[in-house]
Amino acid sequence: MSFQLPADFRSQPTPFYYYDLALLDQTLAALTAAARPGNFQVHYALKANSNLPILQRIQQAGLGADCVSGGEVQRALEAGFAPDHVVFAGVGKSDAEINRALAADIFCFNAESVPELQVLNELAGAQGRKARVALRINPNVDAHTHAYITTGLEANKFGISLSDLAGVVEGLDSLPNVELIGLHAHIGSQITELHVFANLSRKLNELQTWLEDRGHQLPHLNVGGGLGIDYQHPDTNPIPDFGAYFGMFEQHLVRRPGQQVHVELGRAVVAQAGTLVSRVLYVKESQQTRFAILDAGMTELIRPALYGSHHHIENISSQLPALAYDVVGPICESSDTFAKAVQLAETRRGDLVAIRSAGAYGEVMSSSYNLREKAEALYR
Numbered sequence: 198m199s200f201q202l203p204a205d206f207r208s209q210p211t212p213f214y215y216y217d218l219a220l221l222d223q224t225l226a227a228l229t230a231a232a233r234p235g236n237f238q239v240h241y242a243l244k245a246n247s248n249l250p251i252l253q254r255i256q257q258a259g260l261g262a263d264c265v266s267g268g269e270v271q272r273a274l275e276a277g278f279a280p281d282h283v284v285f286a287g288v289g290k291s292d293a294e295i296n297r298a299l300a301a302d303i304f305c306f307n308a309e310s311v312p313e314l315q316v317l318n319e320l321a322g323a324q325g326r327k328a329r330v331a332l333r334i335n336p337n338v339d340a341h342t343h344a345y346i347t348t349g350l351e352a353n354k355f356g357i358s359l360s361d362l363a364g365v366v367e368g369l370d371s372l373p374n375v376e377l378i379g380l381h382a383h384i385g386s387q388i389t390e391l392h393v394f395a396n397l398s399r400k401l402n403e404l405q406t407w408l409e410d411r412g413h414q415l416p417h418l419n420v421g422g423g424l425g426i427d428y429q430h431p432d433t434n435p436i437p438d439f440g441a442y443f444g445m446f447e448q449h450l451v452r453r454p455g456q457q458v459h460v461e462l463g464r465a466v467v468a469q470a471g472t473l474v475s476r477v478l479y480v481k482e483s484q485q486t487r488f489a490i491l492d493a494g495m496t497e498l499i500r501p502a503l504y505g506s507h508h509h510i511e512n513i514s515s516q517l518p519a520l521a522y523d524v525v526g527p528i529c530e531s532s533d534t535f536a537k538a539v540q541l542a543e544t545r546r547g548d549l550v551a552i553r554s555a556g557a558y559g560e561v562m563s564s565s566y567n568l569r570e571k572a573e574a575l576y577r
């Protein structure tokens with residue numbers, strides 16, 4: 198089956214993002230069933246898509262919110278997430294962002310460095326509060342994904358490196374306004390080799406024992422997000438294999454009685470529910486290449502330009518036999534290319550093109566480069 202755009206959207210001004218809320222709901226149902234309430238708590242990573250109608254559905258499905266800026270914390274609260282279901286992560290939290298999150302009494306900060314812990318201690322003290330903190334460690338576990346979205350290797354800027362952990366933990370005694378409640382790790386995104394989560398679990402097991410030996414019991418473990426989706430086959434695999442994902446932690450993570458285990462998924466929740474719909478402005482044929490020039494570009498979806506990512510592309514107006522096209526946008530960059538030599542039904546000016554699996558890290562990463570207007574979001 199190929200992509201179906203609701204008929205009344207075919208005449209909408211392009212480009213636009215179309216979100217299939219029925220698919221989002223099915224994905225959320227599969228996710229919450231696989232997480233088994235009480236077994237894993239899922240916090241949705243707002244960075245993947247922070248549109249209010251989407252967040253409200255995610256909140257109603259019972260998920261919490263994983264935020265990486267003051268803006269995301271505020272958006273999560275606006276969408277109805279309870280403060281004690283909100284986590285604030287990120288390697289560079291500003292004082293103003295920390296102050297607002299402390300005042301909102303969010304569940305926890307994932308802290309990534311000694312200087313950040315010192316600032317959390319100082320600002321929490323000034324508000325007469327304690328900051329609940331999970332230490333984000335850098336476990337030096339390879340996620341086997343694109344280098345730009347690998348986050349858990351020693352060379353990456355994220356987390357407290359294992360060699361620094363002893364010093365950080367000793368220093369906690371001098372931070373009376375910081376309460377250590379857990380450990381956090383996130384090793385990367387678009388992970389499809391699930392065995393890396395077994396490696397992560399083993400590392401967390403070691404660290405947990407090490408912390409317990411030093412008198413720190415942890416009520417909370419957060420194993421991050423990162424579950425990948427099938428960009429090649431959005432119709433045959435619209436919903437990720439959440440069972441296999443949780444199974445890795447069930448099998449390999451040693452949890453203490455009553456301990457909460459959090460995961461923070463973004464992409465796997467929303468990616469397949471979003472499609473970037475664009476119109477063909479021109480077909481330009483040179484001796485070597487046939488270009489389909491769209492009215493959407495890297496300003497609407499930067500993933501192909503930034504990571505060389507594949508998104509499945511369909512001409513949803515033409516039934517003609519397929520030809521090879523380079524599908525490009527109107528932006529003044531040669532990297533403004535969605536795909537090279539892709540087979541599309543013979544394409545004419547005015548045809549509609551669907552760029553699939555664009556619900557995560559699509560609209561949120563859009564820019565106004567070339568003074569482009571923001572594409573609208575339509576929901577059904």
Ligand SMILES: Cc1ncc(COP(=O)(O)O)c(C=O)c1O
Binds near residue numbers: 465
């Ligand atoms: C700390 C953290 N948590 C969660 C996520 C969500 O990741 P994903 O969308 O791959 O599930 C990210 C992004 O990679 C992240 O950096």
Ligand SMILES: N[C@@H](CCCC[NH3+])C(=O)O
Binds near residue numbers: 244346386557
């Ligand atoms: N923006 C990336 C994912 C980064 C995840 C955030 N750490 C993507 O489009 O695949």
